[in-house]
Amino acid sequence: MFNFVKNKIAKRSKTRGGITFSDKELFEVSAKFKYVVDSKNNKVILLQTEKANGEPLDWKSKAKKLKLDLENSLIRSGTVSRKGKNQIPLVDIRNQIANGVFGDADYLQVNIYEDTVIVEGFETQNDKLPEEKSSGKAKKQNRIRSNGRTKKASVFDISQFAKTKKKFEVSFSKEELRQVAGQSHSFHIESILSYSEGVFEEIKESLENVHIPLQVASFFSGAGLMDQGFREAGFDIVFALEKDEQAAETYRHNNGDCIVVDDIQRFDFSLMKDAPVIVGGPPCQGFSAANRKTNFLDNPNNALVKRYVQAIKESSKCKVFVLENVPQILTAGEGKFKDEIIQTLSDFDITYGVLNSADYGCPQERSRAIFIGSKIGRIELPKPIYQPHEYVTVGQAFMGLHENIPNQTDYSKPNPDTEKRMRYIGQGENWKSIPDNLKTPKMLKGNTHSSIYRRLEEDKPSITITNVRKSNILHPTENRVLSIRECARLFGLRDSFEFVGNLSSKQQQIANGVPVQLAKAVGNVIKKAISMFNVRNKTESFVLV
Structure with a gap:
C-alpha cells in the first residue's frame, strides 16, 4: 500500500498524564495550538494559534469557518516541545484527549510510511519497552548514541511481542502532520478500528451496542420547551409523553409526532421507545416533613416523581437521566426527599444542584433543581456562562x-378595575403600590405574593414567569399582562415556535416550561460526556483539523 520507512514506539506518560510522540521529520518545536472538542460532530479539532517563530495565527476565524461552537466546546492548549539535547520536537497529547483517542493501550507503535503514519495501540503484560524498527533509507536515522558512540538499534515489531494484543489502529497523512507543525493551520486524523485476535473481533462486532446515540425520551413533556433545549444541544427526541392534550398539540405542531398523549400513572412503559437519555420534570407538592412510616416518594402528592423514577429504572437502555424540579425538592425534610431519590437510583452516579436560567443567557431569573444521573461517568452540572452584570x-x-409575530396578540384583556390598579404600578413594583381603596380584601390583609401585579423592568431580566393571567405579571410600559410571545421570548424560544390551543391553555403551557437556554446547557454537558464515552470505547472517530 505504501513504502515502509520506519516505526517508533510510544508509551503512555505516567508523569505527563497523556501520550507523547516525537519525530524530527514531522514536527517543528514551539508551534502552538488549541484542541477543540467538537462533541456535536464527535470530532476533536486542532487549530494552530502560533507558528514556531512566534507569529500569531487567527485560529478563531478558522474555527468560525469550520462552524465550531467554541462557547460550548472543551478547549485545551498544546505546544510542540523539545526532547533531549538534540532538540527533537515532542508532541504531548494530554488528559481527556489522550485517554479518549488511545484508551487503555500500554504501548503505541507508530508506523511511518512514505505518505502515511499509522498508530497502533497494544496492551501487554510485559514491562519491557520494545525498540524501533527501520528499513531502507530510514536505517541511518534509526541509530542511537551510547557513551558518544553510534550503534544500530535492534529491529523489533511490537505486534510480535509476547502476550501483546492489538487494541486499535489510527491512520493519518504525513503531509497533514507537517501542516500542523507550522506550514498550515490544520491536520486530520481519522480513527480506523482494527481489532483482531478472537476477543477483539467480538468487541468489534458489539461496538454498535456500546455506542450511545444522542437520543432522548421525554416525560412530562408539556409544550416541549425542555425538549427544545436538548434539540438545540444536538439531541434527537425519539419519544415524549404528555397528559394534557392541548400542550401535546403545541408539541406536535413544533416538533413532530413523537409525542404520546397519556397519563404516566397509567402508561405501560414497555410501549415507550427506549433512549439512552431520559429527561423529565415531574410535578410534586408533598414537601411536608415525612414521618417514620411514610417516605417522601410514598407521599401521594409525589406519586408522579415516584412514577418517573420507575420509568428510569424500567428503561433497559437508559444511561443518563435528568430530573428537573423546584428547588425545594433538595431541602425537603432536611434533604431526605433528595436522599430517597438518590438511593432509589443508586446504580447512577448522581449530581444535583440549583441552576438559575439567567446564568445561561435566558432573560428570566428562574431557579430550578436539576439532578443528572449517569452510568457512563460522573457528569457535573453546567457552569454559569453569564455573570449578573x-x-x-x-x-x-x-x-x-x-403584532405579525405568532402569539404576540395573545394576551388577556384587563377589566376596568384591574386596569385602574395597573396604572399605579411602576417598573419593578407590585400590588403594594396600588391605593388601598383599589386593593382587594386579600391585599389589605397583606398576604399577597410579591409577583402579583409585578411590572417587569426593561433593564433587568424578568422575574420567574408563572401564569401571567393569574398573577397579573405586567408589561414594562403597557397596562396589560404579558402576551404569549413575550413570555416565549423570556423563555428563550424562537419566534418560529408557535403555541396552539385556547388562551388559558397557552398561558399555562408556557408557565410550566423550562427555559430553553438552561435545558440546552444541561444537554451540552451530557452530550460531551456521551461523546467522550463513545471515544473511549472506540465508537467515534477523531478528526483533527
Whole structure:
C-alpha cells in the first residue's frame, strides 16, 4: 500500500498524564495550538494559534469557518516541545484527549510510511519497552548514541511481542502532520478500528451496542420547551409523553409526532421507545416533613416523581437521566426527599444542584433543581456562562416585537378595575403600590405574593414567569399582562415556535416550561460526556483539523 520507512514506539506518560510522540521529520518545536472538542460532530479539532517563530495565527476565524461552537466546546492548549539535547520536537497529547483517542493501550507503535503514519495501540503484560524498527533509507536515522558512540538499534515489531494484543489502529497523512507543525493551520486524523485476535473481533462486532446515540425520551413533556433545549444541544427526541392534550398539540405542531398523549400513572412503559437519555420534570407538592412510616416518594402528592423514577429504572437502555424540579425538592425534610431519590437510583452516579436560567443567557431569573444521573461517568452540572452584570434583559428580549409575530396578540384583556390598579404600578413594583381603596380584601390583609401585579423592568431580566393571567405579571410600559410571545421570548424560544390551543391553555403551557437556554446547557454537558464515552470505547472517530 505504501513504502515502509520506519516505526517508533510510544508509551503512555505516567508523569505527563497523556501520550507523547516525537519525530524530527514531522514536527517543528514551539508551534502552538488549541484542541477543540467538537462533541456535536464527535470530532476533536486542532487549530494552530502560533507558528514556531512566534507569529500569531487567527485560529478563531478558522474555527468560525469550520462552524465550531467554541462557547460550548472543551478547549485545551498544546505546544510542540523539545526532547533531549538534540532538540527533537515532542508532541504531548494530554488528559481527556489522550485517554479518549488511545484508551487503555500500554504501548503505541507508530508506523511511518512514505505518505502515511499509522498508530497502533497494544496492551501487554510485559514491562519491557520494545525498540524501533527501520528499513531502507530510514536505517541511518534509526541509530542511537551510547557513551558518544553510534550503534544500530535492534529491529523489533511490537505486534510480535509476547502476550501483546492489538487494541486499535489510527491512520493519518504525513503531509497533514507537517501542516500542523507550522506550514498550515490544520491536520486530520481519522480513527480506523482494527481489532483482531478472537476477543477483539467480538468487541468489534458489539461496538454498535456500546455506542450511545444522542437520543432522548421525554416525560412530562408539556409544550416541549425542555425538549427544545436538548434539540438545540444536538439531541434527537425519539419519544415524549404528555397528559394534557392541548400542550401535546403545541408539541406536535413544533416538533413532530413523537409525542404520546397519556397519563404516566397509567402508561405501560414497555410501549415507550427506549433512549439512552431520559429527561423529565415531574410535578410534586408533598414537601411536608415525612414521618417514620411514610417516605417522601410514598407521599401521594409525589406519586408522579415516584412514577418517573420507575420509568428510569424500567428503561433497559437508559444511561443518563435528568430530573428537573423546584428547588425545594433538595431541602425537603432536611434533604431526605433528595436522599430517597438518590438511593432509589443508586446504580447512577448522581449530581444535583440549583441552576438559575439567567446564568445561561435566558432573560428570566428562574431557579430550578436539576439532578443528572449517569452510568457512563460522573457528569457535573453546567457552569454559569453569564455573570449578573451580563444578564440578558427584558428590553433586549422584547426588541423587534410586532403584532405579525405568532402569539404576540395573545394576551388577556384587563377589566376596568384591574386596569385602574395597573396604572399605579411602576417598573419593578407590585400590588403594594396600588391605593388601598383599589386593593382587594386579600391585599389589605397583606398576604399577597410579591409577583402579583409585578411590572417587569426593561433593564433587568424578568422575574420567574408563572401564569401571567393569574398573577397579573405586567408589561414594562403597557397596562396589560404579558402576551404569549413575550413570555416565549423570556423563555428563550424562537419566534418560529408557535403555541396552539385556547388562551388559558397557552398561558399555562408556557408557565410550566423550562427555559430553553438552561435545558440546552444541561444537554451540552451530557452530550460531551456521551461523546467522550463513545471515544473511549472506540465508537467515534477523531478528526483533527
